[in-house]
Amino acid sequence: xxxxxxxxxxxxxxxxxxxxxxxxxxxxxxxxxxxxxxxxxxxxxxxxxxxxxxxxxxxxxxxxxxxxxxxxxxxxxxxxxxxxxxxxxxxxxxxxxxxxxxxxxxxxxxxxxxxxxxxxxxxxxxxxxxxxxxxxxxxxxxxxxxxxxxxxxxxxxxxxxxxxxxxxxxxxxxxxxxxxxxxxxxxxxxxxxxxxxxxxxxxxxx
Numbered sequence: 001x002x003x004x005x006x007x008x009x010x011x012x013x014x015x016x017x018x019x020x021x022x023x024x025x026x027x028x029x030x031x032x033x034x035x036x037x038x039x040x041x042x043x044x045x046x047x048x049x050x051x052x053x054x055x056x057x058x059x060x061x062x063x064x065x066x067x068x069x070x071x072x073x074x075x076x077x078x079x080x081x082x083x084x085x086x087x088x089x090x091x092x093x094x095x096x097x098x099x100x101x102x103x104x105x106x107x108x109x110x111x112x113x114x115x116x117x118x119x120x121x122x123x124x125x126x127x128x129x130x131x132x133x134x135x136x137x138x139x140x141x142x143x144x145x146x147x148x149x150x151x152x153x154x155x156x157x158x159x160x161x162x163x164x165x166x167x168x169x170x171x172x173x174x175x176x177x178x179x180x181x182x183x184x185x186x187x188x189x190x191x192x193x194x195x196x197x198x199x200x201x202x203x204x205x206x
Contacts, residue, residue, distance in 0.1 A: 031187025043175030064117030
């Protein structure tokens with residue numbers, strides 16, 4: 001087997017990556033992230049996870065084609081309500097929803113010409129992936145950005161595989177009380193307020 005040539009310091013410092021030039025509160029929280037890799041969002045039910053995921057999808061749709069694979073809820077009334085409240089119609093040309101599309105079918109879609117650049121999957125647990133399958137998916141589509149939305153177990157993602165994704169992810173986002181708390185390799189780091197009234201009501205006594 002032929003071994004790859006090592007990348008020199010000069011080559012590495014000159015290497016170009018596709019970046020998303022976030023501004024304002026998005027930049028304060030998430031910096032200027034790369035448009036590939038893996039993000040993980042997790043939190044307990046009723047804390048604003050879906051609302052934040054759609055807000056994020058709306059922001060990302062400024063930079064590429066975004067698809068939201070609703071594995072858990074499907075094309076449900078509650079998802080419809082969240083999409084209307086988030087005014088996703090404003091990015092309708094770059095955003096679409098998949099109704100419980102299997103991973104096998106999603107892979108076929110992602111190999112097509114003009115396929116989505118950014119894929120949100122809700123939820124990670126409904127993919128049924130183990131650590132090996134997660135790594136294989138990431139390696140197969142190195143130029144895509146996968147954002148997994150996960151159930152929580154306490155303050156950690158639920159399940160061994162999801163916990164591995166947390167440690168591997170480029171951006172890790174814990175959602176609680178209508179705030180998103182990011183840990184990112186791209187700068188930023190400030191908490192992101194998902195819904196002002198909900199956040200104020202939740203955190204006033206904390």
